[in-house]
Amino acid sequence: DWLEIGTIVGAQGLRGELRVLSASDFPQRFTEPGPRWLQRSPQSPPEPIELLRGQGIPGKNIYVVRLAGVSDRTAAENLRGAKLLVSDQELPELAEDEFHVAELIGLQVFDQATGVCIGEVIDLRTAGNDLLEVQPLDPDKPPILIPFVKAIVPVVDLAGDRLEITPPPGLIE
Incomplete structure (x- = not known):
């Protein structure tokens, strides 16, 4: 609330x-x-x-x-x-392709090419560009930081509780 x-x-x-x-x-x-x-x-x-x-x-x-x-x-x-x-x-209106942090937390993250679920968004960090902090499905693995830019996160589906990423080589490993 x-x-x-x-x-x-x-x-x-x-x-x-x-x-x-x-x-x-x-x-x-x-x-x-x-x-x-x-x-x-x-x-x-x-x-x-x-x-x-x-x-x-x-x-x-x-x-x-x-x-x-x-x-x-x-x-x-x-x-x-x-x-x-x-x-x-009291959420302000946002432009297209803008999101409130609270809307992103909890979304499932899928690799667009394979359809495999990678994990869940647990936070959004600001460091020049916004970075999605994603907890992998394996809780023993550390969180992954994914740049929140259109080229890497082309799909944000709030209604479907998911987002899709096209990670460059090495980002997920």
């Missing part, structure tokens, strides 16, 4: 501003005021909180935000490690 949009990584200054490492492709989630949800620990339930303002730090995937009720450095430091969330009902 929730999508993580960022992790609070520390305080910024003395007046309660927070540094947030983004896990979202949508900057407006940190710059446009409005309701968000705060999860202080993995065991705690999300609680509503108001984003008052925010701005990105150029060249980094970090935003400096102000949240209602966080007015000094101590309060900000106490939120280190907390997650900022939005409801999964």
